[in-house]
Amino acid sequence: MDTARREKAGKQAARILRLIPVCMGLIKPGTDLSEAIRLGIKNNGLSLRDGDIIAVASKLVSTAEGRIVRLGDVTPSRRAYEMGALYKMEPRLVEIVLREADQVLGGLPEVLLTLKNGILTANAGVDVSNTPPGFASLWPVNPDGSADEIREKLSDEADIAVIIVDSRVTPLRLGTIGLALATSGISPTLDLRGSTDIYGKPLRYTWHGVADDLASAAHYLMGEADEGIPAVIVRGANMRIPLKLNDESPKLSPDKCLYMSAIRNNAMDTAAGLNG
Amino acid sequence: MDTARREKAGKQAARILRLIPVCMGLIKPGTDLSEAIRLGIKNNGLSLRDGDIIAVASKLVSTAEGRIVRLGDVTPSRRAYEMGALYKMEPRLVEIVLREADQVLGGLPEVLLTLKNGILTANAGVDVSNTPPGFASLWPVNPDGSADEIREKLSDEADIAVIIVDSRVTPLRLGTIGLALATSGISPTLDLRGSTDIYGKPLRYTWHGVADDLASAAHYLMGEADEGIPAVIVRGANMRIPLKLNDESPKLSPDKCLYMSAIRNNAMDTAAGLNG
Numbered sequence: 001m002d003t004a005r006r007e008k009a010g011k012q013a014a015r016i017l018r019l020i021p022v023c024m025g026l027i028k029p030g031t032d033l034s035e036a037i038r039l040g041i042k043n044n045g046l047s048l049r050d051g052d053i054i055a056v057a058s059k060l061v062s063t064a065e066g067r068i069v070r071l072g073d074v075t076p077s078r079r080a081y082e083m084g085a086l087y088k089m090e091p092r093l094v095e096i097v098l099r100e101a102d103q104v105l106g107g108l109p110e111v112l113l114t115l116k117n118g119i120l121t122a123n124a125g126v127d128v129s130n131t132p133p134g135f136a137s138l139w140p141v142n143p144d145g146s147a148d149e150i151r152e153k154l155s156d157e158a159d160i161a162v163i164i165v166d167s168r169v170t171p172l173r174l175g176t177i178g179l180a181l182a183t184s185g186i187s188p189t190l191d192l193r194g195s196t197d198i199y200g201k202p203l204r205y206t207w208h209g210v211a212d213d214l215a216s217a218a219h220y221l222m223g224e225a226d227e228g229i230p231a232v233i234v235r236g237a238n239m240r241i242p243l244k245l246n247d248e249s250p251k252l253s254p255d256k257c258l259y260m261s262a263i264r265n266n267a268m269d270t271a272a273g274l275n276g
Numbered sequence: 277m278d279t280a281r282r283e284k285a286g287k288q289a290a291r292i293l294r295l296i297p298v299c300m301g302l303i304k305p306g307t308d309l310s311e312a313i314r315l316g317i318k319n320n321g322l323s324l325r326d327g328d329i330i331a332v333a334s335k336l337v338s339t340a341e342g343r344i345v346r347l348g349d350v351t352p353s354r355r356a357y358e359m360g361a362l363y364k365m366e367p368r369l370v371e372i373v374l375r376e377a378d379q380v381l382g383g384l385p386e387v388l389l390t391l392k393n394g395i396l397t398a399n400a401g402v403d404v405s406n407t408p409p410g411f412a413s414l415w416p417v418n419p420d421g422s423a424d425e426i427r428e429k430l431s432d433e434a435d436i437a438v439i440i441v442d443s444r445v446t447p448l449r450l451g452t453i454g455l456a457l458a459t460s461g462i463s464p465t466l467d468l469r470g471s472t473d474i475y476g477k478p479l480r481y482t483w484h485g486v487a488d489d490l491a492s493a494a495h496y497l498m499g500e501a502d503e504g505i506p507a508v509i510v511r512g513a514n515m516r517i518p519l520k521l522n523d524e525s526p527k528l529s530p531d532k533c534l535y536m537s538a539i540r541n542n543a544m545d546t547a548a549g550l551n552g
């Protein structure tokens with residue numbers, strides 16, 4: 001390999017994005033999650049570096065924070081029974097979803113579409129997979145705060161950022177992908193308005209959902225079943241850390257959301273008219 | 277490091293997911309894209325390995341296949357003028373979107389929500405960023421066929437798979453993420469029904485959108501502006517290649533889509549009633 005080629009390859013290698021799985025023991029309510037992550041990283045023969053982003057499964061955060069509910073302890077309301085019958089769901093689970101959801105927008109057999117903390121999600125984040133038998137897990141009360149706490153506690157190791165990763169479904173697509181439920185230390189989105197494309201033309205309204213992209217990358221490894229990878233080190237993202245400003249949020253208001261324009265206006269009928 | 281630790285670290289390293297950017301020169305209509313990718317990989321000091329997945333930006337495929345339209349050549353219809361006025365869009369661009377879209381479902385200033393080839397997307401995949409000035413790019417006519425062709429042509433290098441990556445927006449989220457517009461050589465989704473979680477409980481209806489997750493991982497590096505990374509080698513995904521069966525599709529029919537349940541039934545009002 002000649003010098004120029006080697007240099008190029010070296011530069012290339014520096015830009016490789018690495019997703020490194022971190023395995024760890026079962027997390028229980030009350031576990032110090034940051035210490036568990038620290039130990040997991042060490043036991044996996046790894047160490048943190050400046051610029052690393054730790055992606056943590058939201059279920060891990062929920063479990064450690066005791067945000068799990070024993071289904072047997074729940075008394076369903078009349079509405080939970082009604083919706084349970086309508087959507088073929090266990091009324092106790094519906095009851096938990098109704099308590100967690102800010103709004104229910106729709107549903108299919110066994111699942112409800114809900115709005116929770118400004119995020120559209122299935123069952124308001126309530127889930128019974130990878131939770132102890134007989135329990136449902138809820139989203140952390142304050143995901144941003146949880147992300148901040150993990151980052152702060154691990155900041156003695158390196159200047160890191162944190163993404164809390166949940167699963168989501170998207171319109172007309174089969175299969176779950178990753179969602180950046182919260183971030184700390186990085187900007188969840190990159191504002192590209194005013195930057196230029198490869199032809200030098202300015203971009204007018206493009207934002208890049210960098211945290212959601214990285215959450216999906218980590219979610220690929222975390223999986224949905226018994227992969228046993230509840231945390232992933234994202235290395236080489238080349239984001240300046242810390243980047244997050246207080247007023248930044250990846251949440252869109254409904255009036256700026258393309259999909260809500262269709263949900264709100266029931267625009268399918270309108271569009272069908274326009275199409276006809 | 278003791279032997280056990282070293283073994284663990286070795287096993288760990290084997291499971292690292294690597295996203296390796298591939299830079300290449302500008303692609304023009306008529307360029308042999310597979311050869312351009314082959315050359316780009318070589319010029320970046322890289323080579324393909326069995327199990328690698330090549331993520332290719334859909335715009336690259338479109339441009340090579342001549343799926344770009346000179347805006348000046350387009351004569352808008354009356355409907356394009358009407359919708360252009362309604363959504364503050366250039367009527368020529370609206371005209372191209374109307375020709376490409378199977379259905380228009382909604383809109384916001386400067387963008388339409390459309391259904392195209394069973395995929396919900398902004399402006400039916402029509403885009404003016406990273407296209408030559410004065411041109412709009414369209415989706416490839418047959419993205420699955422394009423993915424198959426790239427895979428076949430590069431199969432003399434190694435047993436690889438291909439994902440064609442586009443950008444998409446998702447409900448109530450700011451910023452674009454990746455979409456697996458087409459795949460070849462891997463299954464776009466992983467059916468986890470019947471597999472078990474970490475507590476041994478069976479999963480009843482979970483599918484993992486593995487190709488969309490990986491498309492987002494690649495999209496993180498590809499970006500939206502002048503990053504100049506139109507292809508990414510995904511290494512370490514550990515998918516058996518080839519996996520894709522003919523009847524597999526990541527597309528959901530509207531009656532199985534949680535979001536469409538809200539769009540179709542205008543369920544927000546219903547749900548508001550239920551909530552009240």
